[in-house]
Amino acid sequence: MIEELITYSEQRLAKTNNTFNRYITQEIDWSDNLFSIEGARGSGKTTFLLQYLKQNLKPKHRLYISLDHLYFQSNNLYSVLEWAATNDIKSVVIDEVHKYPNWSIEIKNIHDLYDELQVIFTGSALLEIQNAKADLSRRAVNYRLDTMSFREFLEFDKNIKTETFSLPEILKSHAEISQEIKKLTEAPLVHFQRYLKFGAYPYYKINENNYHHRLMNTFNLVLETDVPAIENITYTSVLKMKRLLAFVAQSVPFKPNITKLAELTESKRDTVLQHLLILERARILNLLRPADSTPTHLKKPEKIFLENPNIAHALTFDKAPDIGNLRESFFYSQLSHEHTVHASKENDFLIDKKYDFEVGGKGKSSQKLKKKNEFYALDNLEFGVRNRIPLYLFGLMY
Numbered sequence: 001m002i003e004e005l006i007t008y009s010e011q012r013l014a015k016t017n018n019t020f021n022r023y024i025t026q027e028i029d030w031s032d033n034l035f036s037i038e039g040a041r042g043s044g045k046t047t048f049l050l051q052y053l054k055q056n057l058k059p060k061h062r063l064y065i066s067l068d069h070l071y072f073q074s075n076n077l078y079s080v081l082e083w084a085a086t087n088d089i090k091s092v093v094i095d096e097v098h099k100y101p102n103w104s105i106e107i108k109n110i111h112d113l114y115d116e117l118q119v120i121f122t123g124s125a126l127l128e129i130q131n132a133k134a135d136l137s138r139r140a141v142n143y144r145l146d147t148m149s150f151r152e153f154l155e156f157d158k159n160i161k162t163e164t165f166s167l168p169e170i171l172k173s174h175a176e177i178s179q180e181i182k183k184l185t186e187a188p189l190v191h192f193q194r195y196l197k198f199g200a201y202p203y204y205k206i207n208e209n210n211y212h213h214r215l216m217n218t219f220n221l222v223l224e225t226d227v228p229a230i231e232n233i234t235y236t237s238v239l240k241m242k243r244l245l246a247f248v249a250q251s252v253p254f255k256p257n258i259t260k261l262a263e264l265t266e267s268k269r270d271t272v273l274q275h276l277l278i279l280e281r282a283r284i285l286n287l288l289r290p291a292d293s294t295p296t297h298l299k300k301p302e303k304i305f306l307e308n309p310n311i312a313h314a315l316t317f318d319k320a321p322d323i324g325n326l327r328e329s330f331f332y333s334q335l336s337h338e339h340t341v342h343a344s345k346e347n348d349f350l351i352d353k354k355y356d357f358e359v360g361g362k363g364k365s366s367q368k369l370k371k372k373n374e375f376y377a378l379d380n381l382e383f384g385v386r387n388r389i390p391l392y393l394f395g396l397m398y
Contacts, residue, residue: 002080002083004071005063005065005069005071005080006063008064008065008069009062009063009064009065010059012050012064013050013053013054013059013062013064016047016050016051016054017047017051018051018054018055020155020156020202021048021051022044022048022145022148022152023149023152023164023398024037024048024143024145025048025052027143028143029141030052030056032118032141033111033115033116033117033118033119034107034111034115034118034119034120034136034139034140034141035120035140035141035142035143036120036121036122036123036127036136036140036141036142036143037049037120037121037122037143037144037145038122038123038124038125038127038142038143038144038145039122039125039144039145039146039147039283040125040146040147040201040282040283040284040307041124041125041218041221041222041226041282041283042201042202042203042215042218043145043146043147043148043201043202043283044145044148044201044202045095045122045145046095046122047202048145049064049093049095049120049122050064050093052091052093052120053091053093056091057090057091060088060089061088061089061090061091062089062090062091062092063084063089063091063092063093064092064093064095065077065080065092065093065094065095066094066095066096067094067095067096067097067099067100067103068095068096068099072100076102076106077094077100077102077103077106077107078106078109078110081106081107081110081114081117081119082110082113082114084117085110085113085114085116085117086114089117090117090118091117091118091119091120092117092118092119092120093120093121093122094107094119094120094121094122095121095122096122096123097121097122097123097127098123098124098126098127098226098229098230099229103121103123104134104136105134107119107121107134107136108134108135108136108139109134111139121140124222124226124229124230124282125281125282125283126226126227126230126231126278126281126282127230146333146337146398147200147201147283147307147308147310147333148199148200148201148202149334149337149395149396149397149398150191150192150195150199150334150392150395150396151164151395151396151397151398152398153191153195153199153395154184154185154191156199156202156205157191157194157195157198157199157205158185158191160184160185160191161184162180162181162184162396163396164396164397164398165177165393165396165397166397167335167338167339167351167355167394167397170389170393170394170396170397171355171375171389174384174389174390174393175383175384175385177393177396178382178383178384178390178393179383181392181393181396182382182383188382188390188392189380189382189392192391192392192395195309195395196309196310196313196326196330197309197310197313198211198310199310200308200309200310200311200333201215201218201310204310212310212313212314213314215310215311215314216314216315219245219284219311219314220242222282222284223238223241223242223245223282224238226282227241227278227282231278237271237275240265240266240267240271240275241275241278241279243264243265244261244264244265244267244272244275244276244279245279245284245285245315246315247261247264247265248285248304248306249306249311249312249315249316250315250316251304253288253303253304253305253324253325253328253329254303254304255302255303256276256300256301256303256304258272258273258300270298273298273299273300276301276304277295280295283307284306284307284311285304285305285306285307286304286305286306286307286329286332286333286336286341287301287303287304287305288301288302288303288304288305288332288341288342288343288349289301289302289342289343290302290342290343291342291343291350291353302343303343305325305328305329305332306325306329307329307333308329308330308333309321309325309326309329309330309333311329312325312326312329323361323379324359324360327359327360327361327377327379327391328348328349328359330391330394330395331348331349331357331359331377331391331394332349334394334395334397334398335349335351335394335397337397337398338397338398339351339352340352340353344356344357346374347374354373355373355374355375356371356373356374356375357374357375357376357377358374358375358376358377359376359377359378359379359391360376360377360378360379361378361379361380362378362379362380362381362388364376364378374387375387375388375389376388376389377389377390377391377394378390378391379391379392
């Protein structure tokens, strides 16, 4: 009965907290009647869309459904959407679409017949809308929800609100921005160290003591459930991916030896490269490539990073994560939100094929960088000067 889904929807909405809204709220054109939100599992896609329904629509005009609900074991999505379109529902949020085989075809058919019904759908970060069975790429706009930035964490954790700053603004005015952040936070470096350990995924607030354990469970869910639902791989391949991730986590950032990784995981070379690409699409790894390359499983990356510093704390277990790993993972994750990140021939990162960055601690020598568009992004530095910029400032861009 459809009443079962309505009850489930309103129960989820009743539990939804509206006190904190993600950055993406300001980026979406809410007048569109068909779009998707993709992002890493645990990044907050479901909460974000429940907030939208709760804040903007009356109960009689809204519906949230998750396609892993038991209802869809014996009922189809199309009939639910048709009911919604003919019963004054204005907006339907469909979660976990990758759990339902014909999701793209049924959404397309409903949109073609009832284009006044707003349909918003979410799925694994592994989903590629343009490769869906039905041609949704020309119909649906796709938005990406990244893990929380340092700026968002300040608001979420301490209710400290600051504006966003573009990369050119940070490069030009980082001294003034640092002064402003100091007034707002008093101890920006203390908050930053806390962010590196806890701040990427909103659910850390449920229980900080078991947060990293929950993060490990999230990765297991991605590898054991999401990946097989989307990729044509066996459980043996999933186990090899886990082994690959465990090895990478203990070593990053590093220049990968694909032959060695193949031996460790008892895989072929191309299989290792394909698995790395899947882990990148799942938002667990970031693969750093040369500026003249394109993302492909046929070429090895220059370096491998964890997608964000929280993952390092989760996967290194009782060991302290490598500080260089934390710094570079943070810089990569924050810059990749709106900029292209490549391997630099002379330093650590090349941004937009224009800006060269060396990432490190505040004691790093200033002798290396001498060109106009070369900069340091330095940890444990509260205030910078000239091309020496506090690392935490790059977390204020979204």
